[in-house]
Amino acid sequence: METLQAFFSAALDAPFDLNVRYSIFYLICTVLIAFGIWKYRGSPGSFVAWLLPKEVYRHRSNLLDIKLFFASRLFSVLGVFGAVFFPTTVAYGLLAHFGGSDFAPPETTWVRIAVVTLIVVVVSDFCKYWAHRAHHEWKALWPFHAVHHSADVLTPLTVQRVHPLEPMINSLLMTLFVGIAQGLALYFLVGDPSILTIGGANAAYFLFNTLGANFRHSHIWISYGRVMEHILISPAQHQIHHSVAVKHHDKNYGSIFAIWDWMFGTLYIPESYEDLTFGVSDEKGQRRAQPYETLGAALFKPFVESAQNVMGMLKKGRDASHAAEKDMRMTPGFSLWLDALRAGAALTVLLGHMAHVRFTGGDYYFLRDWNVASDAVAVFFVLSGVVIAYAAQRDGTLGRYAFNRITRVMSVLIPALMLTLIFDAMGTATDMTAYQAPYYQELSLGEFLWRGLTVTNLWTGTSDWVRLGTNGPIWSLSYEVAFYLIFGAVMFLNGALRLAVLLTLVLLVGPPALALLPAWWIGVWVWRHASVLTDGHGQGRAWFLAVGSIVALVMMKVSSIPADLEGFTARMLAPYDHHAVLVYSNEVLWNTVIALCLALHLVGIRHLARTWPERQEKAFAKSIRWIAGGSFSLYLMHYPTLHLLDSTLPETLPGYNLWLLMLTLSICFAFAALFERPIKQYRTALMNVWEKLAPHMPLLRRPV
Numbered sequence: 001m002e003t004l005q006a007f008f009s010a011a012l013d014a015p016f017d018l019n020v021r022y023s024i025f026y027l028i029c030t031v032l033i034a035f036g037i038w039k040y041r042g043s044p045g046s047f048v049a050w051l052l053p054k055e056v057y058r059h060r061s062n063l064l065d066i067k068l069f070f071a072s073r074l075f076s077v078l079g080v081f082g083a084v085f086f087p088t089t090v091a092y093g094l095l096a097h098f099g100g101s102d103f104a105p106p107e108t109t110w111v112r113i114a115v116v117t118l119i120v121v122v123v124s125d126f127c128k129y130w131a132h133r134a135h136h137e138w139k140a141l142w143p144f145h146a147v148h149h150s151a152d153v154l155t156p157l158t159v160q161r162v163h164p165l166e167p168m169i170n171s172l173l174m175t176l177f178v179g180i181a182q183g184l185a186l187y188f189l190v191g192d193p194s195i196l197t198i199g200g201a202n203a204a205y206f207l208f209n210t211l212g213a214n215f216r217h218s219h220i221w222i223s224y225g226r227v228m229e230h231i232l233i234s235p236a237q238h239q240i241h242h243s244v245a246v247k248h249h250d251k252n253y254g255s256i257f258a259i260w261d262w263m264f265g266t267l268y269i270p271e272s273y274e275d276l277t278f279g280v281s282d283e284k285g286q287r288r289a290q291p292y293e294t295l296g297a298a299l300f301k302p303f304v305e306s307a308q309n310v311m312g313m314l315k316k317g318r319d320a321s322h323a324a325e326k327d328m329r330m331t332p333g334f335s336l337w338l339d340a341l342r343a344g345a346a347l348t349v350l351l352g353h354m355a356h357v358r359f360t361g362g363d364y365y366f367l368r369d370w371n372v373a374s375d376a377v378a379v380f381f382v383l384s385g386v387v388i389a390y391a392a393q394r395d396g397t398l399g400r401y402a403f404n405r406i407t408r409v410m411s412v413l414i415p416a417l418m419l420t421l422i423f424d425a426m427g428t429a430t431d432m433t434a435y436q437a438p439y440y441q442e443l444s445l446g447e448f449l450w451r452g453l454t455v456t457n458l459w460t461g462t463s464d465w466v467r468l469g470t471n472g473p474i475w476s477l478s479y480e481v482a483f484y485l486i487f488g489a490v491m492f493l494n495g496a497l498r499l500a501v502l503l504t505l506v507l508l509v510g511p512p513a514l515a516l517l518p519a520w521w522i523g524v525w526v527w528r529h530a531s532v533l534t535d536g537h538g539q540g541r542a543w544f545l546a547v548g549s550i551v552a553l554v555m556m557k558v559s560s561i562p563a564d565l566e567g568f569t570a571r572m573l574a575p576y577d578h579h580a581v582l583v584y585s586n587e588v589l590w591n592t593v594i595a596l597c598l599a600l601h602l603v604g605i606r607h608l609a610r611t612w613p614e615r616q617e618k619a620f621a622k623s624i625r626w627i628a629g630g631s632f633s634l635y636l637m638h639y640p641t642l643h644l645l646d647s648t649l650p651e652t653l654p655g656y657n658l659w660l661l662m663l664t665l666s667i668c669f670a671f672a673a674l675f676e677r678p679i680k681q682y683r684t685a686l687m688n689v690w691e692k693l694a695p696h697m698p699l700l701r702r703p704v
Contacts, residue, residue, distance in 0.1 A: 385523020
């Protein structure tokens with residue numbers, strides 16, 4: 001009974017809510033403006049017949065609009081498909097992160113509140129543009145938005161002809177973007193998240209709705225003229241968006257502002273009045289029969305269509321990836337971008353570890369608070385997956401794949417282990433206080449060499465994990481070698497042999513490494529299958545993926561999401577200690593989020609890089625290549641080097657932190673010059689022997 005009362009209350013309150021476009025006040029304003037237009041144009045017949053034509057308002061399509069309106073009210077009361085919109089929570093989380101406990105909020109003035117109001121409107125409209133565009137261009141989302149576009153006639157109530165799932169998706173996107181905009185506004189402009197309101201509605205939206213927003217879903221053509229329609233979306237432009245004509249497809253996504261369509265190439269400005277037919281159509285502009293004739297069809301059919309589209313996309317992606325596999329190549333632009341990320345990740349790990357109190361006295365401990373080193377390792381895993389997938393395609397056979405992986409790893413690992421032993425011996429002899437647990441573990445020489453040379457120090461399937469002296473970073477190499485083996489088995493083995501090898505590896509590797517295998521494999525997906533997200537689409541989607549993914553990642557990073565995800569992991573593994581079970585994979589969920597965001601970023605960059613001109617690389621690009629070319633050495637050797645320098649450098653040395661950084665970089669890059677950069681020469685020296693052995697190896701075959 002209470003639910004029924006709440007439903008009728010919500011339905012009856014809606015016409016008086018100034019936050020919705022079909023409020024009685026806005027409808028009255030619409031009628032008054034329409035009367036002025038009718039008089040100005042001198043339209044024949046009565047005003048009522050012109051404003052409310054029977055063929056529109058008695059149409060079956062309008063009846064479904066009404067049904068969906070009441071259905072949305074009911075779902076709202078029941079809490080089903082409730083909109084998830086909480087930007088203020090994100091805003092205060094961002095403020096707490098940057099402001100701290102001693103934050104003094106700036107003075108609140110009407111001018112500043114007006115500026116914040118405008119910022120919120122602009123950011124919201126930007127979000128609506130991309131959410132709207134995503135619903136059109138992503139086949140998984142289109143069936144839900146098609147409910148709105150299936151309207152055969154447009155009336156002000158058509159704005160409510162939406163599938164209940166669509167507002168949820170829009171709200172999630174707006175929560176992130178509007179939340180961060182409000183958070184920055186709180187920090188720099190005002191002391192509270194207030195905005196200018198009129199009757200409880202955002203003042204800007206109040207003006208927008210008062211001045212005729214309802215004409216957008218109507219039969220009345222109103223154009224703002226060519227100049228203004230580059231700035232604001234007119235009712236005519238939105239009606240064109242609903243048109244079935246091919247030239248109107250995927251145009252005018254904007255809600256208030258046309259600048260987004262103008263910027264991203266989706267703007268359509270009519271030269272004069274155009275006779276439009278509304279509804280959904282095929283690629284040739286042929287209008288389809290009404291796909292959602294009943295309320296039930298409008299609510300449930302989109303789920304079926306979405307699932308069918310997803311399955312079709314997956315099949316198309318598999319077919320396309322197999323067909324294009326021979327033609328895939330690493331473009332210079334994409335290669336340089338990968339190297340830039342690799343170099344940046346290696347330097348970030350170094351700086352994150354230097355920020356330990358024992359090295360720099362806490363001067364840069366904010367880097368530890370931000371946990372940048374751990375995040376950078378997750379980036380390494382994705383990049384590794386991309387590069388290994390590319391390398392396996394290039395290698396072509398199991399033998400060549402194994403040869404290249406072994407020489408790549410061992411050419412750096414063997415001298416790194418030897419130098420770690422030497423550095424640790426020198427450092428412990430000089431100052432043992434610099435070599436305390438858990439950052440240093442003393443092992444017998446036999447165990448050190450066995451677990452190090454087999455790179456199984458973090459394989460927990462049959463034994464406990466160990467730290468190789470001070471060389472903690474080798475943990476991730478232990479993971480990567482496991483991933484190389486698993487990937488090689490999947491790519492180059494078949495049948496029972498593949499299954500037996502994979503089961504053996506799973507048992508040996510153990511939970512910590514396996515937990516991060518999905519993050520690494522996401523990188524493989526980027527190389528082998530990601531083109532399905534961008535091929536056949538314009539640059540706009542690629543830019544959205546490249547930029548939007550990083551923006552979303554940063555916003556999640558500055559919120560409490562990383563800690564919340566680790567807390568969830570801890571609860572799922574209780575009563576066991578998740579640190580003991582997962583070791584360095586304790587942030588597995590957040591690492592996977594990083595991997596997903598980085599993957600989407602790389603998908604966009606890879607598509608964009610196809611159009612980048614190939615030119616001779618200049619000093620900056622060469623510098624990136626040079627740093628990336630020594631990143632493996634920098635990653636493996638920086639920790640033993642930091643410990644050695646910490647035990648030998650006098651703390652009173654002027655510019656101690658700078659000396660520590662520069663000497664560490666110098667030693668690591670000198671190491672790279674000796675062992676990492678000459679990899680081609682090492683391989684060439686071994687190639688003659690390898691070529692003689694290769695014909696006798698039974699497992700050489702093309703990848704499946």
